[in-house]
Amino acid sequence: xxxxxxxxxxxxxxxxxxxxxxxxxxxxxxxxxxxxxxxxxxxxxxxxxxxxxxxxxxxxxxxxxxxxxxxxxxxxxxxxxxxxxxxxxxxxxxxxxxxxxxxxxxxxxxxxxxxxxxxxxxxxxxxxxxxxxxxxxxxxxxxxxxxxxxxxxxxxxxxxxxxxxxxxxxxxxxxxxxxxxxxxxxxxxxxxxxxxxxxxxxxxxxxxxxxxxxxxxxxxxxxxxxxxxxxxxxxxxxxxxxxxxxxxxxxxxxxxxxxxxxxxxxxxxxxxxxxxxxxxxxxxxxxxxxxxxxxxxxxxxxxxxxxxxxxxxxxxxxxxxxxxxxxxxxxxxxxxxxxxxxxxxxxxxxxxxxxxxxxxxxxxxxxxxxxxxxxxxxxxxxxxxxxxxxxxxxxxxxxxxxxxxxxxxxxxxxxxxxxxxxxxxxxxxxxxxxxxxxxxxxxxxxxxxxxxxxxxxxxxxxxxxxxxxxxxxxxxxxxxxxxxxxxxxxxxx
Amino acid sequence: xxxxxxxxxxxxxxxxxxxxxxxxxxxxxxxxxxxxxxxxxxxxxxxxxxxxxxxxxxxxxxxxxxxxxxxxxxxxxxxxxxxxxxxxxxxxxxxxxxxxxxxxxxxxxxxxxxxxxxxxxxxxxxxxxxxxxxxxxxxxxxxxxxxxxxxxxxxxxxxxxxxxxxxxxxxxxxxxxxxxxxxxxxxxxxxxxxxxxxxxxxxxxxxxxxxxxxxxxxxxxxxxxxxxxxxxxxxxxxxxxxxxxxx
Numbered sequence: 056x057x058x059x060x061x062x063x064x065x066x067x068x069x070x071x072x073x074x075x076x077x078x079x080x081x082x083x084x085x086x087x088x089x090x091x092x093x094x095x096x097x098x099x100x101x102x103x104x105x106x107x108x109x110x111x112x113x114x115x116x117x118x119x120x121x122x123x124x125x126x127x128x129x130x131x132x133x134x135x136x137x138x139x140x141x142x143x144x145x146x147x148x149x150x151x152x153x154x155x156x157x158x159x160x161x162x163x164x165x166x167x168x169x170x171x172x173x174x175x176x177x178x179x180x181x182x183x184x185x186x187x188x189x190x191x192x193x194x195x196x197x198x199x200x201x202x203x204x205x206x207x208x209x210x211x212x213x214x215x216x217x218x219x220x221x222x223x224x225x226x227x228x229x230x231x232x233x234x235x236x237x238x239x240x241x242x243x244x245x246x247x248x249x250x251x252x253x254x255x256x257x258x259x260x261x262x263x264x265x266x267x268x269x270x271x272x273x274x275x276x277x278x279x280x281x282x283x284x285x286x287x288x289x290x291x292x293x294x295x296x297x298x299x300x301x302x303x304x305x306x307x308x309x310x311x312x313x314x315x316x317x318x319x320x321x322x323x324x325x326x327x328x329x330x331x332x333x334x335x336x337x338x339x340x341x342x343x344x345x346x347x348x349x350x351x352x353x354x355x356x357x358x359x360x361x362x363x364x365x366x367x368x369x370x371x372x373x374x375x376x377x378x379x380x381x382x383x384x385x386x387x388x389x390x391x392x393x394x395x396x397x398x399x400x401x402x403x404x405x406x407x408x409x410x411x412x413x414x415x416x417x418x419x420x421x422x423x424x425x426x427x428x429x430x431x432x433x434x435x436x437x438x439x440x441x442x443x444x445x446x447x448x449x450x451x452x453x454x455x456x457x458x459x460x461x462x463x464x465x466x467x468x469x470x471x472x473x474x475x476x477x478x479x480x481x482x483x484x485x486x487x488x489x490x491x492x493x494x495x496x497x498x499x500x501x502x503x504x505x506x507x508x509x510x511x512x513x514x515x516x517x518x519x520x521x522x523x524x525x526x527x528x529x530x531x532x533x534x535x536x537x538x539x540x541x542x543x544x545x546x547x548x
Numbered sequence: 549x550x551x552x553x554x555x556x557x558x559x560x561x562x563x564x565x566x567x568x569x570x571x572x573x574x575x576x577x578x579x580x581x582x583x584x585x586x587x588x589x590x591x592x593x594x595x596x597x598x599x600x601x602x603x604x605x606x607x608x609x610x611x612x613x614x615x616x617x618x619x620x621x622x623x624x625x626x627x628x629x630x631x632x633x634x635x636x637x638x639x640x641x642x643x644x645x646x647x648x649x650x651x652x653x654x655x656x657x658x659x660x661x662x663x664x665x666x667x668x669x670x671x672x673x674x675x676x677x678x679x680x681x682x683x684x685x686x687x688x689x690x691x692x693x694x695x696x697x698x699x700x701x702x703x704x705x706x707x708x709x710x711x712x713x714x715x716x717x718x719x720x721x722x723x724x725x726x727x728x729x730x731x732x733x734x735x736x737x738x739x740x741x742x743x744x745x746x747x748x749x750x751x752x753x754x755x756x757x758x759x760x761x762x763x764x765x766x767x768x769x770x771x772x773x774x775x776x777x778x779x780x781x782x783x784x785x786x787x788x789x790x791x792x793x794x795x
Contacts, residue, residue, distance in 0.1 A: 196729050199708035201689045203678045225725045228680045229761035241618050242597040245755045252684020315694040316562050327574030544683045
């Protein structure tokens, strides 16, 4: 099997299922390991869906160098035992566990067969280490702050963390199943908005792109423009809120208060535009429900000017403030090797020196003309993730202003009444503020959905957090956790 | 030092002086008003993704409504979402808005347990439990604590331990995996304790209603003291709801 025989498709495209090459599992595994040996490629998604009597495994590998996505598949029988690819390539380990959990396939030689979401709370046995000096600390699922549930089990030697095991799945509410069961488009749109409330714009944009592509519909320029603007506002709001939370976790009250209140004008602008502070309702397939007017443009420009002045003043302060820096610098390091090995995406990858940003490698919506260059840091520590946010905020301000200079007109809403094509496979990659989001839909011969796969960047990056805290004091865990701010609900689905 | 003072001074006054009267800026999809205009009721009800619309008479149940605005988009003459953020109540029935009605949704003072007003009037500490939602209500709850909304000025706070709490505030549709932890957290709160449901997902399950991965039996066994609708609930809805309940 050579590279040219595999299917290369562009981001946001739709192909007939028959065009996806079907390999034997041995070949599928060998090709996967060979492809992922190149550092500019990573696994965007690997999943299974029921096909005939058995199952079909689908691999989607994003090639940052070529700007395309390599797709191939393999048939398997229920309960079949396959040789694990994760044993050689750690980036695949959670995907294999998910396939095992959802469909019962066995992966022989998998390094750690622990549950992804499906477990009995209180019954699951955590990884243990023997040693008189060691002790365990269990935290969660209910945490001290107003945050989502997850269980963290630390194995410590004194104050030092030797190992962290993260057990997720508490937020599992069955979104992928509901996507197939609920037949109306508006129901599915709302499900996509609820994958992660803080990323509702990016996830619903990925859904809209997949759906439009399945229907053979090309949205107008104003639709793509509005999605891009909404996504950049989402990035601004979340990065700002996170900077406040990072300051809060190192007990720097001025930073926590200032960044905390700076998030407000951004989310309030979102509400002025679409009636919801988190951008819910702003993205719909085929059209843009809320026109962007000249008044909104004037409002946004003045909001951003006031925001930028205060944001820069505050950011200038924290980056030179010794008592903040001493908590951030060299805390929670993810090395370049680790980030590459686990297939990290988004902030977790960019802060460790991996140049991986879908807006630049696989541009979509209005990004092709914006020429976004990824912000990359090399230290891989909490400070790098803080600086990355500050720099991405500055970058987003530039992107938003460039968009506003080239504002399209919002005419009448189109009433498109098409339905998905038969036997089709559609994929959309979107760079949310956390990183790469991937949505995939597959239709049956009658055009109905038979598979809907959602992957949030957190699915890759939770492992980065587990690695980052090793060797750190356990008291630094909150700041490490907040510096990634990974999603529980979008992982648990 | 001088830099810090400069930053401090340049913030000016950020707090909202009167949260009881404050309005959400711009457009906000809050309490809907349904006109008496005659429409095909079945067709009107069928546009709702979460089954919040009932017929004869036409009504919208804000405990199920996801505030997506789809009904207003399809039937602009029939329904309009106003910018009224005051939507929380202690009586489930009061979340149902009927056609022709345009009255505020209020807490029924007579139905509030007397100990709530006696004990929690000036100090209410809540333990928040996130149970299967999308994290958006948590984001807005955190916003209630920022310098603008400043919920703390009323003696209302979210605390780390249920042992320090006067009750639980639940977000999310209550996933099966969280059902046990929710019960344990509630049991760990000393009595008297209250139960608050924050957001449409918590009140009815929202878009996830009927999913086999939910376990909402907690609500069969415990009385709910406050329903706060929204997707997510706006900080002003949360703050005014809690104040209406306790004061």
